[in-house]
Amino acid sequence: MATIAVPQNLVYERPASFTDAPTHYCPGCTHGVAHRLIAEILDEMNLTSRTVGVAPVGCAVFAYNYFATDFVEAPHGRAPAMATGLKRVMPDSIVFTYQGDGDLASIGTGEIVHAAARGENITVIFINNANFGMTGGQMAPTTLPGMKTTSSPNGRDVETQGYPIRMAEMLATLEGSGYIVRRSLHDPKNIRLAKKAIRIAFEVQVRGLGFSMVELLSTCPSNWNLTPVESLKFVEEKMIPYYPLGDYKVSPAISAAKL
Amino acid sequence: MARELWEGNQAIAEAAIRSGLEAYFGYPITPQNEILEWMSRRMPELGRAFVQAEAELGAINMVYGAACAGARVMTSSSSPGISLMQEGLSYIAGTEIPMLLINVMRGGPGLGNIAPSQGDYNQICKGGGHGDYHPLVLAPASVQEAVDLVPVAFDLAEKYLTIACVLLDGSIGQMMEPVELPPMREVKRKEFPWATSGAKDRARHVLTSIYLEPNDEEKTNLRLLRRWQEIQAKEIRFKEYYLDQAEVVVIGFGTAGRIALSAVRAARAQGIQVGLFRPVTVSPFPHERVAEIAAQAKALLVVEMNSGQMLEDVRLAVNGRIPIEFYGRLGGVVPFPDEILSEIQRVSKKTPQMVDDPAKAWLKRMDAAIK
Numbered sequence: 303m304a305t306i307a308v309p310q311n312l313v314y315e316r317p318a319s320f321t322d323a324p325t326h327y328c329p330g331c332t333h334g335v336a337h338r339l340i341a342e343i344l345d346e347m348n349l350t351s352r353t354v355g356v357a358p359v360g361c362a363v364f365a366y367n368y369f370a371t372d373f374v375e376a377p378h379g380r381a382p383a384m385a386t387g388l389k390r391v392m393p394d395s396i397v398f399t400y401q402g403d404g405d406l407a408s409i410g411t412g413e414i415v416h417a418a419a420r421g422e423n424i425t426v427i428f429i430n431n432a433n434f435g436m437t438g439g440q441m442a443p444t445t446l447p448g449m450k451t452t453s454s455p456n457g458r459d460v461e462t463q464g465y466p467i468r469m470a471e472m473l474a475t476l477e478g479s480g481y482i483v484r485r486s487l488h489d490p491k492n493i494r495l496a497k498k499a500i501r502i503a504f505e506v507q508v509r510g511l512g513f514s515m516v517e518l519l520s521t522c523p524s525n526w527n528l529t530p531v532e533s534l535k536f537v538e539e540k541m542i543p544y545y546p547l548g549d550y551k552v553s554p555a556i557s558a559a560k561l
Numbered sequence: 562m563a564r565e566l567w568e569g570n571q572a573i574a575e576a577a578i579r580s581g582l583e584a585y586f587g588y589p590i591t592p593q594n595e596i597l598e599w600m601s602r603r604m605p606e607l608g609r610a611f612v613q614a615e616a617e618l619g620a621i622n623m624v625y626g627a628a629c630a631g632a633r634v635m636t637s638s639s640s641p642g643i644s645l646m647q648e649g650l651s652y653i654a655g656t657e658i659p660m661l662l663i664n665v666m667r668g669g670p671g672l673g674n675i676a677p678s679q680g681d682y683n684q685i686c687k688g689g690g691h692g693d694y695h696p697l698v699l700a701p702a703s704v705q706e707a708v709d710l711v712p713v714a715f716d717l718a719e720k721y722l723t724i725a726c727v728l729l730d731g732s733i734g735q736m737m738e739p740v741e742l743p744p745m746r747e748v749k750r751k752e753f754p755w756a757t758s759g760a761k762d763r764a765r766h767v768l769t770s771i772y773l774e775p776n777d778e779e780k781t782n783l784r785l786l787r788r789w790q791e792i793q794a795k796e797i798r799f800k801e802y803y804l805d806q807a808e809v810v811v812i813g814f815g816t817a818g819r820i821a822l823s824a825v826r827a828a829r830a831q832g833i834q835v836g837l838f839r840p841v842t843v844s845p846f847p848h849e850r851v852a853e854i855a856a857q858a859k860a861l862l863v864v865e866m867n868s869g870q871m872l873e874d875v876r877l878a879v880n881g882r883i884p885i886e887f888y889g890r891l892g893g894v895v896p897f898p899d900e901i902l903s904e905i906q907r908v909s910k911k912t913p914q915m916v917d918d919p920a921k922a923w924l925k926r927m928d929a930a931i932k
Contacts (some may be wrong), residue, residue, distance in 0.1 A: 351761040360848025366767045372757035374629045375769035377652050380622035383614065388757070390610035395759050413622070416615035510854050
């Protein structure tokens with residue numbers, strides 16, 4: 303006879319803010335971790351029924367399959383503009399975007415910069431895995447110097463292909479930004495820290511304290527041609543030195559709120 | 562309500578506000594800036610949403626977001642700005658949600674100029690963005706007609722879950738005319754069964770334009786097509802002037818149609834049997850009515866402020882039954898009534914002849930006239 307856990311002993315279950323869709327992400331990809339953290343926060347803050355998510359173009363284009371919230375699917379890079387439209391006509395709703403680095407740091411730089419500059423009261427979850435995942439691993443603005451991708455086969459040459467963009471640092475310079483931090487998903491400790499940051503980002507929005515973004519350093523084993531474990535190591539050893547973890551902007555109002 | 566003197570762009574903006582507009586998103590571009598400026602003052606004072614976006618790309622996607630929420634929403638722009646909005650317009654069409662676009666055309670292509678033009682007829686009437694879809698396009702010829710069409714366009718957009726566009730040019734946008742504005746109606750969000758307003762006490766709503774399975778995309782395209790066919794069957798609008806026993810019928814929309822009316826009146830005063838047909842819906846185009854007119858008249862004269870873009874629709878409707886002549890001015894040049902009167906006189910005097918391409922014959926005459 304199988305033993306059935308009695309409810310009070312449950313220590314881990316599927317978040318209610320998730321649908322029962324099975325994942326389509328590659329083995330070892332941290333998108334699933336990021337999705338789960340968001341769903342757990344929506345559960346814990348009891349936000350599911352008032353939340354509208356905005357999916358990007360990229361691997362997370364089907365993010366709407368996983369969340370039990372209302373969802374819209376934006377054109378490539380335009381999620382912050384769509385989120386602005388949603389939030390401005392539904393100020394009591396919770397609106398978040400989920401964007402990759404091709405979406406946010408390449409084609410969508412105009413939208414993200416100006417949403418932050420306006421202090422738009424939305425939450426952005428930014429997945430930085432240093433390449434265009436869905437289209438097959440091309441160079442992204444976040445691709446590290448020397449890193450090989452399908453469109454930088456000899457390694458990113460900064461002389462001709464430019465330098466990686468540190469989005470969190472860049473957006474933190476804007477007066478309108480409220481809460482801008484970078485976390486990583488490469489080990490349990492950092493995942494817990496990432497969850498805490500996502501919680502604060504949503505709290506910022508609930509309290510109307512302005513624009514919040516959590517950049518999450520993530521893995522892409524399939525396109526990096528690494529095993530899942532090697533990918534986690536790559537994040538720790540190669541990405542974090544270029545993209546240091548930290549709090550880049552915490553506005554005085556958010557500091558005062560002691561979230 | 563009393564008639565007051567209003568500038569076209571401002572009157573259109575105020576008409577939209579009085580029609581229950583909840584949110585406006587835009588970006589400055591001449592000759593429609595007065596819409597953005599009017600909204601920037603009026604919307605906040607009424608507690609409604611207004612954002613001057615970072616670009617037309619941002620503006621149209623803010624419209625997209627607000628439309629997903631089920632809000633009555635609009636933007637406005639002019640030719641180069643409309644080009645930038647095509648991406649968002651295609652997504653909005655593919656998501657099957659309503660919005661209003663005010664499209665104030667100027668001379669092009671490229672940066673062109675800020676003078677009145679009808680050079681973007683094909684762009685807006687034939688889709689513009691990628692994929693199989695048709696915006697519903699209404700073309701007023703006066704400030705009053707523009708004001709009257711704004712609430713109509715909102716209602717049609719929401720009825721058919723489509724993009725509705727009021728298409729005008731810089732002259733209607735910036736001229737002042739006496740108009741009667743509609744009374745202020747209260748803002749009341751419709752309970753759309755698809756709106757992404759938060760999944761409280763209902764199943765969640767997902768709005769997207771992605772259908773990875775081709776069979777699903779085909780079904781979506783067919784759904785759009787059937788809705789379009791219903792619009793074609795029920796929503797055709799046009800104005801007719803002096804068509805009774807008219808041997809020559811002038812066809813023109815918007816400003817060109819309005820100027821042509823002056824020419825037609827002058828020609829009538831000279832005893833020429835001429836009338837005017839002015840499409841108000843240019844998309845869908847009144848093909849059937851034009852075919853009926855072609856069965857009565859001896860010749861048609863199409864007048865446009867472009868190189869003959871609507872002319873193609875007229876030719877399709879007439880299908881070679883009677884001769885068609887064309888007269889166009891381009892690049893922001895507005896024809897004088899006298900020019901069109903000369904064309905009416907020329908067409909009415911000669912025995913109308915069938916030509917392969919009316920625009921070619923016109924171009925020869927233009928070459929001789931413009932040195």
